[in-house]
Every structure is written in C-alpha cells, then in structure tokens.
Amino acid sequence: MGVTMAGSSVVYHSLMWCCSILPRWRITCYKGWTSAHFASAASYTTFHENWKVKSSKDSRHRVTKLWHVGLFRNRVFYCTSSAGAWEVPLTSERYGVQRLPFSHVSDKDLAFFEHTVPGRVITDPDMLKPFNVDWLKMVRGCSKVLLKPRISGEVSEILRYCNERNLAVTPQGGNTGLVGGSVPVFDEIILSTALMNQVISFNGVSGILVCQAGCILETLNQYVEEQEFIMPLDLGAKGSCHIGGNVATNAGGIRLLRYGSLRGTVLGLEAVLANGRVLNCLTSLRKDNTGYDLKQLFIGSEGTLGVITAVSILCPRKPKAANVAFLGCGSFAHVLETFKVCKGMLGEILSAYEFLDDECMKLVQKHLKLNNPLTGEGSPFYVLIETSGSNAGHDEEKLNNFLEQVISSGLVIAGTLATDETKIKALWALRERITEALTHDGYVYKYDISLPVEKLYDLVCDTRARLGKSAKNVVGYGHLGDGNLHLNITADSYQQTLLNAIEPFVYEWTAKYQGSISAEHGLGFKKKQHIYYSKPDEAVELMQKVKAMLDPRGILNPYKTLPTQGSH
Ligand SMILES: O=C(O)CC[C@@H](O)C(=O)O
Ligand SMILES: [Zn+2]
Structure with a gap:
C-alpha cells in the first residue's frame, strides 16, 4: 500500500474498511502518508500556510512595536496610536462602584517609591494606559503609579509602606486574566511582577x-x-x-x-x-x-x-512522543461516548481532551481565517485529543486502535491526525485561538463553568434557546476532560438587557446542577458578587475572616474576589 510505518498502517487498513461502510469518514495522517491517499491532505497545505501567516511571531512583533498593549502567543491586540484608543468605560462608572477610603498617592509617596525602586516608578499617563485596562478591554481603572520591583525585599518595602499609608495596591502579572482581577478599579497602585523574572x-x-x-x-x-x-x-x-x-x-x-x-x-x-x-x-x-x-x-x-x-x-518529564487527533462528532452524546472510550483505550498516554462546537469553528474560520482541516460539510462538534508518552510506537498503536474503535462504531465521523510539531501546533490553534476569534465578533459575555460532564452542553443549548436572536453567537467549548465549559455569548455591543437575560440564568442553572461558576478563571472583579452560587454563606464568611486577618486594612487588590460586605 506504500505505507511503511507499522503504526500508521493500522489506521490505514481500518480506514479503508471504514470508508466502505462510512462514506463520510475523512482522515489525514500526516506522518508517512501521501496526499494521493486522501482528499483532505490537499486541504491541509492551505490550512498550514494560513496558520503560518496568521501566527508569525515576527509580524506580531513588528506590528506591536507601534504601541504594544499586549503580546500573547495566541492573544494579540494592539492600537496604532494612543489617540482615542481606549473607549473602555471606567469600571467604577459602568458598574457603579464606590471608592473605599484609601489614601491618595502624594508626592511624598512617589519620592519614597523612587527611593525604593529607583527608575522603576512609572507615572506617565500614556505608559500607564495598558496596565489600567484588562486584555478583554472590558474593565478600566485609573491608577497613576506603576511600580516594578525586582526582588521580594523591594515588594516588602513597598507593601509595608502602603499598609502604613493606607494605599491600595493591585498586583499585576501579564494582565491576561479574563475576570478583571489584575487591573485597578480606581487609583490603586499597580505592582508589576514584570522584572521579577529570574x-x-x-x-x-x-x-x-x-x-x-x-x-x-x-x-x-x-x-x-x-x-x-x-x-x-x-x-x-x-x-x-x-x-x-x-x-x-x-x-x-x-x-x-x-x-x-x-x-x-x-x-x-x-x-x-x-x-x-x-x-x-x-x-x-x-x-x-x-x-x-x-x-x-x-x-x-x-x-x-x-x-x-x-x-x-x-515539572513533569518532556514526553518523547506526541500525537494530536482532531475529530468530528455528530452529537454531544457522541463527544461524551468518545471520551469514555478514549479514557479506557488511551489510559496513561491521554494528555488532553478538548472540545468545540461548530459555531466556534465558524468563528475561527471567519475572524482568523483558519481552515477547518476536516473537509466536506462541518461537524456539529469537534474534539481535540492529545497523547503524550515515552514510546512513539506504543502510543501510535494505542491511538490507532482507539481510532479504529470510534470510527467503526460511528462515534467519530471525520478526523485528522498529526504527529509532527508544526502540524500539532496548527491543530491546537483551532482550539486555543477561539478566545481571540470571539473578541473579533463583538462584545463577549464570558462564562467559565464546571459541571458534571453529561450536563456540560445542555447549558449552551438552553442559553441559546433563551436568548434567541438577541445574541449574535452563543458558543460552547472547553476542557471537556476536566468538566470545564467555556460558554461565550457575543453581541455587537454591551447591552444591559442582554446581560439581564443571561444573568442570573446561567448562574442559577449552574447552581442547580452543583456546578462552579468559576472553574479556572477566578472571580476577579466581574464574578465576585456571584460567589454564593457556588459557595455556602459559611465558607464566604470564613474567607472574609481570613482576608481580614491577613490584610486588616484591605489594601491588597480591593474590590476583587470576595463580595462587597453586606451585599448578600
Ligand atoms: O475565553 C474563554 O472563555 C476561555 C479562555 C481559556 O480558558 C481557554 O480555555 O481557551
Ligand atoms: Zn480554559
């Protein structure tokens, strides 16, 4: 058959068999197979070239030099001038937040900071802009000072001083959070960890x-x-x-x-x-x-x-062999069943089981010009399975047996398999860049939910049915293997009426099935009031006591994580 790799030939034979019984099955195995074998191989070239153009780090660096706001491997946004760049409403105004009675930064304070971290006190309003706005451009503070310590001793000096002076501080890392936790709400001092990079x-x-x-x-x-x-x-x-x-x-x-x-x-x-x-x-x-x-x-x-x-x-050892299968499933029930089979058959080599719905696929195609590697009409759901192991032959054999099983049983209707790094990355881009594609679609209402895995997609369906045409897109994707759904809803602009239709509906729905309203993104500023949907009063009260004990003046990242006292 012209296929020399033992591992691949298993898939090849099973494929030939499947083709006869399942005419919709399409697969491309990138290792050792030629495009002559499969129609979809040709489409991969376009797919890969597209990816290279869109993801070139060099071009990103070139563009972001104009005004670097945020550089993310998969999340990039930039503005070409500072004039009129930020239309992000101030958090305090959009959400009607009252400033707590912290002191205001004085010239004497600035002199102390300059003495403590010389040359690393930023007060230029233009330079401060990107640190005051979150990556999603949804929340904005108005801090007038950014400090860049290099060692913990400097952080210690700064906090001791701020505590005595009753100055509020917002710690900030890469500012990539999705719940408004890393930017100030008012004029909190931003304490950046950027230079603590050793x-x-x-x-x-x-x-x-x-x-x-x-x-x-x-x-x-x-x-x-x-x-x-x-x-x-x-x-x-x-x-x-x-x-x-x-x-x-x-x-x-x-x-x-x-x-x-x-x-x-x-x-x-x-x-x-x-x-x-x-x-x-x-x-x-x-x-x-x-x-x-x-x-x-x-x-x-x-x-x-x-x-x-x-x-x-x-840190775990670097796996010696990695494979990624990108598969199409006809229903969410099949996504779940495939997961079950996958866990049973791949066992210890399974390293990721991610899913996205067809709406997500359409968004990455439309806004990022990524190509669907599975040719023909789209599948309602896609699954990305990654294996990482120490023995390529062993992993391939296991993966091939698994694919044979899910194909022949009709759980999987289309698929593609990658073993080399570039192609693996290209397949991952389809999943990892959904967040980026969503930002191009309009204002995004984001929900990061944990649920029993069998209920995961029901929330998307119910939300979609509830919102009807008032939302532009209602999409579901996420870490299915962890029971973590990313429900995202887009609209042309922020609309309070739409928000009222989404919340508390989504939170109540989640609470009904004992889920978590924040699986992995945190509560930050945007979700803190909703903590009670996932934690009992006693737990929140204890958290507040711990906070009061460790930070009696409440200077550390105020307005975040815990609900405003007396608001429940
Ligand atoms: O944007 C989101 O909702 C999810 C972002 C991230 O957690 C992901 O898994 O891609
Ligand atoms: Zn995630």
Whole structure:
C-alpha cells in the first residue's frame, strides 16, 4: 500500500474498511502518508500556510512595536496610536462602584517609591494606559503609579509602606486574566511582577523549578524543555502570562487533565503579606505535613491575601512522543461516548481532551481565517485529543486502535491526525485561538463553568434557546476532560438587557446542577458578587475572616474576589 510505518498502517487498513461502510469518514495522517491517499491532505497545505501567516511571531512583533498593549502567543491586540484608543468605560462608572477610603498617592509617596525602586516608578499617563485596562478591554481603572520591583525585599518595602499609608495596591502579572482581577478599579497602585523574572534553581533529577513570580510561562517551558522537562500547565496566554499570576489565579489550562491542578504541582511559594512581612514557604518537598499547608491559601487568592513573589513547581518529564487527533462528532452524546472510550483505550498516554462546537469553528474560520482541516460539510462538534508518552510506537498503536474503535462504531465521523510539531501546533490553534476569534465578533459575555460532564452542553443549548436572536453567537467549548465549559455569548455591543437575560440564568442553572461558576478563571472583579452560587454563606464568611486577618486594612487588590460586605 506504500505505507511503511507499522503504526500508521493500522489506521490505514481500518480506514479503508471504514470508508466502505462510512462514506463520510475523512482522515489525514500526516506522518508517512501521501496526499494521493486522501482528499483532505490537499486541504491541509492551505490550512498550514494560513496558520503560518496568521501566527508569525515576527509580524506580531513588528506590528506591536507601534504601541504594544499586549503580546500573547495566541492573544494579540494592539492600537496604532494612543489617540482615542481606549473607549473602555471606567469600571467604577459602568458598574457603579464606590471608592473605599484609601489614601491618595502624594508626592511624598512617589519620592519614597523612587527611593525604593529607583527608575522603576512609572507615572506617565500614556505608559500607564495598558496596565489600567484588562486584555478583554472590558474593565478600566485609573491608577497613576506603576511600580516594578525586582526582588521580594523591594515588594516588602513597598507593601509595608502602603499598609502604613493606607494605599491600595493591585498586583499585576501579564494582565491576561479574563475576570478583571489584575487591573485597578480606581487609583490603586499597580505592582508589576514584570522584572521579577529570574529562574532561581532547577533540579534535573526531581524536575523541581524554583523561580521568581514574573517569569513568563512560555519562557519557563522553553527553559525546562532544554533539560527534557515541561511545565505542568499550558494555556492560550502562555506567551505573556506570568507564573506568579498563574498561581495566584490557580490557572487551569490544557494540561490539567494529565498533570493535575497547581494545587498539586506547586510545592512551595514565597508571598509578601500586606504588612510587608515575607512568608517564605518556598520548600521543594513532595511531602511535608508540618502543620497547615499555608501555600494553598495564596493559590487562587487572586492577589487579595499577599503578593506571590516566587514559586517552587514540580515539572513533569518532556514526553518523547506526541500525537494530536482532531475529530468530528455528530452529537454531544457522541463527544461524551468518545471520551469514555478514549479514557479506557488511551489510559496513561491521554494528555488532553478538548472540545468545540461548530459555531466556534465558524468563528475561527471567519475572524482568523483558519481552515477547518476536516473537509466536506462541518461537524456539529469537534474534539481535540492529545497523547503524550515515552514510546512513539506504543502510543501510535494505542491511538490507532482507539481510532479504529470510534470510527467503526460511528462515534467519530471525520478526523485528522498529526504527529509532527508544526502540524500539532496548527491543530491546537483551532482550539486555543477561539478566545481571540470571539473578541473579533463583538462584545463577549464570558462564562467559565464546571459541571458534571453529561450536563456540560445542555447549558449552551438552553442559553441559546433563551436568548434567541438577541445574541449574535452563543458558543460552547472547553476542557471537556476536566468538566470545564467555556460558554461565550457575543453581541455587537454591551447591552444591559442582554446581560439581564443571561444573568442570573446561567448562574442559577449552574447552581442547580452543583456546578462552579468559576472553574479556572477566578472571580476577579466581574464574578465576585456571584460567589454564593457556588459557595455556602459559611465558607464566604470564613474567607472574609481570613482576608481580614491577613490584610486588616484591605489594601491588597480591593474590590476583587470576595463580595462587597453586606451585599448578600
Ligand atoms: O475565553 C474563554 O472563555 C476561555 C479562555 C481559556 O480558558 C481557554 O480555555 O481557551
Ligand atoms: Zn480554559
């Protein structure tokens, strides 16, 4: 048959068999197969070339030089001039927030900051603009000072001073959050971790990395990859997000299915408390039962309990073999059934199980000009399955057996398989760039929901039915393997009436099925009032007591995470 790879031939034979019984099945295997075999191979060339043009980092750097607002591997936005660039309403005005009685920054304060972090005090209003607005351009503060410490001692000095002076502080990493947690609401001082970007140590035996909070996730991944390890987390904003911000928000992402959450992989951290004291829990031990595990308080606390300045993190070995299958399914029930089969047949090599609906596919096609690699009419649902293992032959065999099973049983109606890195990246772009495509579609109402997996897509269907034509698009995608749905709704502009139709409907629906209204993005500013849909009063009350104990004056990231007192 002209196919020499043992692993591929299994798929090839099964495919030939499937073609006869399932005429809709289309597959491209990029390794060892020629385009003569499959009609869809030709379409891949276009797909790949498109991807290269759209994703070229060089062109991004060129463009963003004009006015660099945010550079994300998969999330980019920029403006060509500062004049009239920001039409983002002030958060305080759009949401009617009352400023808490913090002090205002005086010239004397600025002199202190200049003394503490010389040359790293930014007060130029134009330079401050991008730090005052979130990546989604939905919330905006009006901070007049940005500080860039390099070491935890400087953070300590700053916080001790701010606490005494009753000055509010917003810690900021890469500013890639999606819930308005990393930008000020009023004039809070922005404490950027951008210059705290040093690796402290890496142990090539244990895989334990100790680094400062401002290291960029992608840079860290490249660093540990050189030593045959990978970071235990990966997410769309990897090119900009800081590891400290990842830990502070307990970011999830696409590797969680395989390596677990940061609550397990973060072994230790250093945090500076509101009063300036440095809490050094930067241990690098797998096991440590000496008292309460205080680091857990800071993981996911969104900068409200302390500023994370360094982390110790357990990195897995770099897998020797990786494969990505991009499959089309005829229904969500089939997506679920495929997942079940996948877990059973791929077992330990399964590293991601992501899904998107056809509406998402249409958006990445329309706004980012990405091509659907599966030719013919679209599928209602797409699944991206990644395997990562230590033995290419073994993985291929397992994957081929799995594909044979899901094809022959009719669970999967179209598919494509990639084994080389460039092509794997191209397939991942279809999933990872949905957020970016949505921003081109208009104003986006974002929901990040955890639900029992079998209920996951019902929420999308019910929301779509409820909103009818008042929404432009209602889409569902996410980390199916983690039971995490990203429900996104777009409209031409922000409309209060549409918001009223969505909320509290989506939250009540989620609560009814014991889901979480914030699976992996945090509560930040935008979701904090809705915490009660997922946590009992007693839990919220205890959180407020912990906050009051660690930050009695409430200077750390005010207006975030916890609901306004007395609002319930
Ligand atoms: O934009 C979103 O709603 C999700 C973003 C991110 O968590 C993802 O999984 O792509
Ligand atoms: Zn996500």
